[in-house]
Amino acid sequence: MNRIHFYSLIFILSLLGLSIFFYKVAVLGFPLNPEEQSEVWNVETRITFQGKGETAKISMFTPQSIRPYVVTTESFVGQDYGVTEKTEGPNRLVTWSTREADGVQILYYRGIIRQMKDWETDIEEFIESPPPSQESQGKLPPLEGAFLQAGMALLGEVKDQSADTESLVLSLIRRLTKEEPAPHEALLLSQQPPEQAIAQVLTLNGTPARVVHGIELSREAKTVTLKVWLEVSEQNTWVPFDLELIQKGIPDPYLPWWRGDAPLFQIEGGTKLEFRLSVSPNQEKAIQAAVARGMVMNPAWLKFSLFSLPVETQVVYHILILIPVGAFLLVILRNVVGLKTFGTFMPILIALAFRETQLLWGLILFSMLIGLGLAVRFYLDHLKLLLVPRLAAVLIVVVLMMGALSVFSHHLGIVRGLSVALFPMVIVTMTIERMSIVWDERGPVEALQQAIGSLSVAALTYLLMSLQIMDYLFFTFPELLLILLAFTIALGRYTGYRLLEIRRFQRLLEQP
Amino acid sequence: MTILKAYSQLSELGILGLNHRNAVYTLGFNERRFYPLVDDKVRTKSLCSEAGVAVPALYGTIEIERQVRDLPHIVAEQTEFVIKPAHGSGGDGIIVIKGQVKDKYRKANGVMISLEDLQHHISNVLSGMYSLGGATDTALIEYCVNFDPIFESISYQGVPDIRIIVCCGVPVMSMVRLPTRMSDGKANLHQGALGVGLDLATGTTLTAVLLNDVVTEHPDTANPVTGIKIPNWTDLLTLASRCYDIFHLGYLGVDIVLDKEYGPLLLEVNARPGLNIQIANQAGLLPRLNLVTNRACDLPDVHARVAFAIEHFHT
Structure with a gap:
């Protein structure tokens, strides 16, 4: 046995476990506390229209990820509708289409918006708005004729009064959003909304500008209307300008939905289109948020995590992942403390059954089963049966007793009594057999001592395994099992005394 | 703190703990492939007979259920015999028959047992009730030792035996286990048998331990247990030491009984001998084991090993 080999194995296992653990905590932002909450927004649009009984096609822009917000878990719901997604200029477009739409049609778009941590924002998922250029402005019809003249005149006046792009934009906003606009402005506003007029005038100046429709992400739930603002090119990046507050930048968290003057929807083969938009802030377990953000950041990494499993399989692993913890406790109780138990892993299986029965009822039911089973076993002894048939007979009696206990407790209205069915009956049978041998060979005292030892180990294991934090930690960070493995291997070479050996010696x- | 203090005290006394025994001695000195030689008492017996080591005579073995009905034939000419499982441990499953009255047998404790009961017991043995892991087993029917009168006054029923721990072929510690009423005739210290330490050099009994108390006389017979010298002690040490050559196990416990007629007989060999011998001797095994592993691991023959033990382990 090479000591260097041994210790380096332990070291490598612990190091590996710890590194993955710290990576997940520090980089992926997995919370250590299962109760930690994180804020998300649920976005939903509900679209209804009247079908004409012919082919229908609805297009809608969808919200876009912008630092530090990311749109995840999108779903497009429409019965009998095909869905296609594509990118169109600076926008994302989803199209529902169906062969025949008759009567009232309902379509849903849902998405969850999450705020990324500061260090997570350096990722490709954020479709970086293309740098300001003609194409990235969306469709902006150029000014013509009298409108062009009015625009040039307005630009000339404003330009004289402003020092830089920012002041130019702000004074344009001020002039074009006035309650009673001057003649030039009135002409410009006669056929289009102010934001588009401002963008057009800025384009005349050679400054790229575009109209943005989006939503505010507020902390309070409220009905949301689409907000319109302006993005102006400044030093080759898009800078937002708030039209209502007439200032650079938008104070509230916001999310752009689409850019340009196009309407949110385009519909073919339908009438009476209505839509309702809702944005509701929501609390979700920080761990779910971390997993979802992780999927965005590094999907390959999470593809191999337990969270990627189907939910019902996850439930199984919530239990399985704790068995090693119980086994580790067992190693300590047996090799470091020196407790004796029936069978090596029997207490763990009993502890698993306690998960369903709860501790007190588990202890009561288990003791009843073993006690009744022992009585039957002692009776069977008189019949001089061979070992395997005798074991099978005890097993049958155990199952009968479990059934009887369940029925009785059900009629007495004790719900917990039903969970006796979850005891591992083979283990119960073997425990009865071994206990009766110890009883015969070593006396009842030793048998009861071992039985109480086994039960207390099972109870301790159950208490440890039922800690919510244990379940959470080991399920979220299965790499902790590597550390557990390292400790278990280390304990495998523990040659020190056991606690109970103090009493023994x-x-x-x-x-003296 | 008191725990740490107790640990350091135990370590100062050189007490061998269970973890230490398992990790260093049974795992380190005993090769797995030699375990079956001592775990199967039938093989132990035949190996000993080949090597010329005296063992209790084997009357017969019962290997399959069908043979159970042959029991009366096997023991037809014996009034006394012992039934034991070939793979038993800790004395479990052993029945000692001391007499026969018509179709009933008298156990060592005087209780009568029917042939049917006896056959059922053998069936249990065959189905593996007493073997490790429940594997099917064989029952041995062998000579019942008539122990040497030297222990007559200090044992209650059962068979007193001498346990010698042997490391690398060198005897390192020994004790006598005397059955008491409390232990129900069994030589198991847990259950209240009397453990008496032995001076390894001379074979003289030292103080005795009953459960956790030091005593000087047998609890049932009230006769003194200290200062008794076991005859031909060097022969016993030689016998124990030879087991190293026969079984190739570096750390073992050899159980010997003294028969009135045949002298020392090897009862069984244990590859995982218990730690209670330290309580009986009121001394730790570790200093002796260390001395042997450092200085006596490659002594040439049995005589050199026994001489080493007599020289160094004088109490």
Whole structure:
């Protein structure tokens, strides 16, 4: 046995476990506390229209990820509708289409918006708005004729009064959003909304500008209307300008939905289109948020995590992942403390059954089963049966007793009594057999001692395994099992005394 | 703190703990492939007979259920015999028959047992009730030792035996286990048998330990247990030491009984001998084991090993 080999194995296992653990905590932002909450927004649009009984096609822009917000878990719901997604200029477009739409049609778009942590924003998922250029402005019809003249005149006036792009934009906003606009402005506003007029005038100046429709992400739930603002090119990046507050930048968290003057929807083969938009802030477990953000950041990494499993399989692993924890406790209780149990892993299986029965009822039911089973076993002894048939007979009786206990407790209205069915009956049978042998060979005292030892180990294991934090930590960070493995291997070479050996060798300690 | 203090005290006394025994001695000195030689008492017996080591005579073995009905034939000419499982441990499953009255047998404790009961017991043995892991087993029917009168006054029923721990072929510690009423005639210290330490050099009994108390006389017979010298002690040490050559196990416990007629007989060999011998001797095994592993691991023959033990382990 090479000591260097041994210790380096332990070291490598712990290091590996710890590194993955810290990576997940520090980089992926997995919370250590299962109760930690994180804020998300649920976005939903509900679209209804009247079908004409012919082919229908609805297009809608969808919200876009912008630092530090990311749109995840999108779903497009429409019965009998095909869905296609594509990118169109600076926008994302989803199209529902169906062969025949008759009567009232309902379509849903849902998405969850999450705020990324500061260090997570350096990722490709954010479709970086293309740098300001003609194409990235969306469709902006150029000014013509009298409108062009009015625009040039307005630009000339404003330009004289402003020092830089920012002041130019702000004074344009001020002039074009006035309650009673001057003649030039009135002409410009006669056929289009102010934001588009401002963008057009800025384009005349050679400054790229575009109209943005989006939503505010507020902390309070409220009905949401689409907000319109302006993005102006400044030093080759898009800078937002708030039209209502007449200022650079938008104070509230916001999310752009689409850019340009196009309407949110385009419909073919339908009438009476209505839509309702809702944005509701929501709390979700921070761990779910971390997993979802992780999927965005590094999907390959999470593809191999337990969270990627189907939910019902996850439930199984919530239990399985805790068995090693119980086994580790068992190693400590047996090899470091020195407790004796029936069978090596029997207490763990009993502890698993306690998960369903709860501790007190588990102990009561288990003791009843073992006690009744022992009585039957002692009776069977008189019949001089061979070992395997006798074991099978005890097993059958155990199953009968479990059934009887369930029925009785059900009629007495004790719900917990039903969970007796979850005891591992083969383990119960073997425990009865071994206990009766110890009883015969070593006396009832030793048998009861071992039984109580086994039960207390099972109870301790159950208490440890039922800690919510254990379940959470080991399920979220299965790499902790590597550390557990390292400790278990280390304990495998523990040659020190066991705690109960102090009592065993008491006599020698009392020597002068 | 008191726990740490107790640990350091135990370590100062050189007490061998269970973890230490398992990790260093049974795992380190005993090769797995030699375990079956001592775990199967039938093989132990035949290996010993080949090597010329005296063992209790084997009357017969019962290997399959069908043979159970042959029991009366096997023991037809014996009034006394012992039934034991070939793979038993800790004395479990052993029945000692001391007499026969018509179709009933008298156990060592005087209780009568019917042939049917006895056959059922053998069936249990065959189905593996007493073997490790429940594997099917064989029952041995062998000579019942008539122990040497030297222990007559200090044992209650059962068979007193001598346990010698042997490391690398060198005897390192020994004790006598005397059955008491409390232990129900069994030589198991847990259950209240009397453990008496032995001076390894001379074979003289030292103080005795009953459960956790030091005693000087047998609890049932009230006769003194200290200062008794076991005859031909060097022969016993030689016998124990030879087991190293026969079984190739570096750390073992050899159980020997003294028969009135045949002298020392090897009862069984244990590859995982218990730790209670330290309580009986009121001394730790570790200093002795260390001395042997450092200085006596490649002594040439049995005589050199026994001489080493007599020289160094004088109490």
